Amino acid sequence: MKTFLNALLLCLVMVPATLMAQSTVSGTVTDKANAMPLPGVNVIIKGTTRGTSTDFDGNYTLEVNQGETIVVSYLGYTTQEIVYNGEATLDIVLQEDAAQLDEVVLIGYGATTKQDATGAVEKVGDEEFNRGAIVAPQQLIAGKAAGVRITSGGGAAGEGGEIRIRGGASLSATNDPLIVIDGLPIDQRGGAQGSRNALNAINPADIEDFVVLKDASATAIYGSRASNGVILITTKKGTANQPLQLEYGLQASTRRITNTVDVLNASQYRELAEANGVDPDTFGNANTNWQDQIFTTGIGAIHNITASKGYENFNFRVNFNHVSQEGPLDGDLYERNGFNTSFVHRFLDNDLKLTLVARGIQDEYHYADGGAIGQAVAFDPTQPVRDENGNFTQLGAPLAPSNPLFTLENTNDRQTIKRAIANFNIDYRFWFLRDLKFNLNAGIDYAENDGFRFAPANPNNPDAFAFRGFSSGLNRNTALDFFFNYKKNVESINTTLDITAGHAYQEFYIRSNIDQTSGPNITIDTDINRNALESYFARASFDIADKYLISASFRRDGSSRFSEDNRWGSFPGLSVGWKLMNESFMQDSFFSNLKLRAGWGVTGQQEIGQNYGFLGLYTPSRNDQANIQFGTDVNGQPIFIQTLRPEGFDENLKWEETTQYNVAIDFGFFNNRITGTVDAYYRETEDLLATVPVPAGSNLTDLITTNVGAITSRGIEFSLNGVIAQKEDFGWDTNFNLTFQEQEITKLSLSDDPNFFIQTGGISGGVGNNIQIWKPGFDPSTFFVFRQVYDNDGNPIEGAYVDVNGDNQITEADRQAYKKATPDAFIGFTNNFRYKSFDLNFTFRGSFGNYVYNNVASDRGNLNAIIGQPGYNANPHASILDTEFTGQNLFSDAYIQRADFVRLDNISLGYTFPFEKVKLRASLTATNLFVITEYDGLDPEIGNGIENNFYPRTRDVVLGLNFTF
Known part of the structure; x- marks a missing residue:
């Protein structure tokens, strides 16, 4: 008892003594570069919530105990920690932190920093990704980057999305960008047969960042596959000297369609x-x-279990991912089980680094x-x-x-895909020449698929047959590249040299097997396709006096898809930059960053959907319908002989080439609390790889893929980032990006005939009808319609169209090019808020100037849809109540509707619990929350601009729990 009383007495003495020891310190925080006061600087006692911030004149006052550490932090400046020793006045000078500009950004076969980048390169990191139960990785960056438009294919389980960088550059060839995952370029035609999305093999939670290379000066190093831009995906690999960290994440979701x-x-x-x-x-x-x-409510769950640890010379990260996602269409299901690993080991005092990234994935699709x-x-x-x-x-x-x-x-339609993606990288710095490095990258993307489809016979037709089909296939993509990199600061000429040269080889092998039966019709077929690409590349970059930047690249590509005469193509790129902020006359400027950039380059296109278009091939018949009967056997049964049919070909087939020019300005204000970029580009594609009709008798087919025509596009991209507030308890940052774009076919025939056109854009209603047109002077997604005539009340008059050519009759000659499906402009707007342990972020996307053709209304919005059917009655589209049409008016421009929209694409509210040993974050996320549009169809965001049998998008509500131990 005596001991207790003594201890209590001691405490009573010490408490007031402690209180009396607390002092008041004040001072001013200034910028070292110009001695100007800094308002809004955080001045916090380390390890506590006690603190303040500087006023407009940079002044602060703080209660502090002797021996405590004062932490002074401000965006764009190096954080300082100062131990308080009883001073009454403590003035603090902060130095600008160049780390933001020094952030490393990947480029083709190398890396640079933001301040040294001369091409149109944009990085979107993990902290900027869209949140929620995201299955398709491309949805992580929807609305996040200027010039990048991502359109989901609908609400199906495991559905992917269409990626367009600067609108695409081709007609019949692909407009998809080249995607490189940890150094391995994946097949642009998709990594596995039977998959809804080639990127589904990559766990979104395993992605560190996306880097988008947009202009040709940045993409020319990838040559023949870079006309539509390049996306570099880097996955997470852990860090050195990191304690063991265990993570578990759960996203449970419900999905419902928003419209019918x-x-x-x-x-x-x-x-x-x-x-x-x-x-x-x-x-x-x-x-x-x-x-x-x-349609029903789809249920989904995503589980992620991750372990990572880093030692001085070794670090690893292992992740197991399970996805189960139901689509709203009854019976639609996608499941993924993935095992993702990465191992990094450093030898020889970090001169040698070995990196292995390997993932095994099994996808299961139950297609409704x-x-x-x-x-x-x-x-x-x-x-x-x-x-x-x-x-x-x-x-x-x-x-x-x-x-x-x-x-x-x-109907029972299933597909199982087993896929392995592995990449091994060696990075070695030579001991005898410290500025020289060698990098070797070997990768494989291997997928096997196996599936079946059983479909019932039409129950309305006693003569119909059930369908039974089995399919299997193999996709193998192997790649090996190496390069040498020499980087040195030559003080005598005040220049930093960065020179890279290397070689790459990649081979694609695809085998598909089909065994189908429908009544007497049997198809058993095996297709094998193989193509290879060999390349030599080099790049040289010069940073002169930390002010003037020059970068030049060159790639020489050879593709087996073209004949020996046209096999090789050359793809140069050149860009320059001027870091004005480092000029002496800019030292007192209100800019905190200012750089001018310009670039030019030539890129190619070889994804034409065929590997042997330059060869004369013969195709064997695949079923009895393509065989020829030659007599009968002894039993009187017909004898059929298999035929060999010659296919059309063009021996002069060659690269599609795209030339692009880019000028830009990068800027920053208020110590880079506000930063932005403006890019303007012009792009022209020549020798278009297009599938066009040919005169009868001039080839072995009436449609052939050949080089014909040209297309141009131009645009302006604007991106603005702002840190509105950065306090200890409150933060707010925002991003806004705006893109204007325009595309036009300038040539479509070898004869330069300006009146030549090709109909495209197949629609329902009749046979072989098209609603879009390729024609010089117009966007490739332009619609081809009759101009509707309306009565005095504004109602369309059935069958009454404008006689455009004045010949007193309505013929095909009166159809006109009218409106287009691609937008004139699109935006993304993101805000991130933080208040104590709460966080809130949301992203809006918008599109303007785009139109949609409502094919459901044009096909079924008439009385004939009810009474004109052979032996049955059917339901029409509700537009019949307005138009009162009796029959189809497929080509009326009344069905071309403006489809501008603004969509709240993603919103997430989270809370981080302040536990000591376990970090827990709970979140509630909603996607596709609402759409503002005048379009009265199913959805204003249709990839090709034609609404017909579209799988409706869903509104997802997601509950997330993330534990970190």
């Missing part, structure tokens, strides 16, 4: 059908919304039959789902649509 096709309900249908002569006895007694019947969407749109709404016997209701006529629920229940 506008059709008549049962009462509207009965009224309209009966008024036009349909016997009421044919109506059912139900009121069925067939789209509600086929997308045809059920069209069946649900057309099916009679008065019919019940099942008849009185419990069987699915059918319409009975041979050409009638099947009951969509019957289709979904009786």
Whole structure:
């Protein structure tokens, strides 16, 4: 008891003594470069929440105990820690931190810093990604980068997205960018057969950052595959000297569609059908919304378990990822199990670094039959789902649509994909020449797929056959490249040299096997495709006096897709930069960063969808329908002989070449609290690889892929980043990007005929109809329509079109190029807020000047959709109530609708619990929360601009839990 009283007495004495020891310190925080006061600087006692910030004049006052550490931090400046020793006044001078500008950015076969980059290069890091239950990696950066437009293909389970960098540069060839994952370029045609998305093999939670190379001066180092830009993906690999860290993440989600096709309900249908002569006895007694019947709430879960540790010379990261995602269409399911590993080991005092990245993935797709969407749109709404016997209701006529629920229940379509992606890298600095490094990269992307599809016979047609099909395949992509890099600061000429030269070889092998049976028709076929690419490349960069930048690159590519005469192509690139901020006359400027850039380059295109277009090939017949009967056997049965058919070819097929010019300015204000970039580009593609008609008898086919024509595009990209607030308890940063773009076909025939055009953009309604046009002077996505005539009340007059050529008759000559599917401009707007342990971020995307052709309305928005069907009645599109059309008006411009939109794409609210041993963050995320648009169809964001049987996008709500131990 005595001891306790003594201790209590000591405490009573010490507490006031401690309180009395606390002192008040004040001072001014200034900028070392110009001695100007800095407002808003955080002045915090380390390890506590006690602190303040400087006022407009840079002054602060703080209560502090002797021996405590004062932490002074401000965006763009090096943080200082000062031990308090009883001073009454403590003035602090902060030095600008160049780390932001010195941030390393990957470029082709090397790296640079933001301040030294001369090409149009944009990096999007992990902290900037969209949040939620993201399965397709490309969705991480939707709306995040100027000039990059990502359009999801719909709401299907495991669905990917279309990536367009500066709008694409081709017609018939691919417009997808080249994607390089940890140094391994993947096949631009997709990494595995049967997959909805080539990038699904990459776990989004395993990605460190994306680097987008946009202009030709940056992409020319990738030569023949870089016309549509390049995306470099770097995955997480852990860090050196890192304690063991265990992480578990869970994202549980629900998914529902946000809209359905506008059709008549049962009462509207009965009224309209009966008024036009349909016997009421044919109506059912139900009121069925067939789209509600086929769409359900999809449930999903994503699990990530990660372990990482770093030693002085070795670090590793191991991740297991499980994804289960249901699509809203009943029975649609995607599952992924992935094991992702990375190992980094450093030898010889860090002169030798070995990196192994390996991942094994198994994808499982249970495909729901997308045809059920069209069946649900057309099916009679008065019919019940099942008849009185419990069987699915059918319409009975041979050409009638099947009951969509019957289709979904009786179709079994599955695909299993096993894929391994591995990359081994050696990085070695020579002991005898410290400025010289050698880098070797060996990679493989190997995938096997195995699947089957069983589809029932049309229950309305007794002569129809069920379908049974098996498929399997193999994709193998192997790559080996190496390069030498010499980097040295030559003081005598005040110049830093960075020189790279190397060689690359890549081979693609694809085998597909098909075994299909539908009644007497049997198809057994094996296709093997193989192509290779060999390349030599070099780049030289010069940083003169830390002010003037020059970079030149050259690549020589040889592709097996072209004949020996046209096999090799050359792709140069050149860019310059001027770091004005380092000029003496800019020292007192209000700019904190200012750089001018300009670039030029030539890139290529070889993804033409075929490997042997320059060779004369013969194709064997694949089923009895393509064989020829030669007599009969002894039993009187016909004898069929297999045929060999010559295929069309162009022996002069060669590279598609794209030349691009780029000028830009990078700027920063207020110590880089506000930064931005403006890029302007002009691009021209010549020797277009396009599939065009040829005169009869001039080749062995009526359509051939050849080099013809040219296309130009131009645009302006604006990106602005701001740190609005940076306090200890509150932070707010924002990003806004705006892109203007324009594209035009300038030539489409070898004869330079300005009136030559090619119809494209196939639509439903009739056979072989197209709604878009390729024609010189127009965007490739331009629509080709008749100009609709309207009455005095603004209603369209059926079959009445403008006689454009004045010949008093409406013919194909009166169809006109009108509007386009690609936008004139698109935006992304992101805000990130932080308040104590809460965080909130959201991203808006917008598109302006784009149009959509509503093919569902043009095909089915008429009375013929009800009464004109052979032996059955069907539901029309609800537009019939406005137009009162009796028949199809497929080519009327009334169905071309403006599709501007602003979409709240992603919003996430999180809270980090202040536990000591375990870090826990809980989050609630919603995607596709709402869309503001005047378009009255299903969705204003349709990739090709034609709405027909589109799988609706979903609104996802995601609960996330992330534990770090």
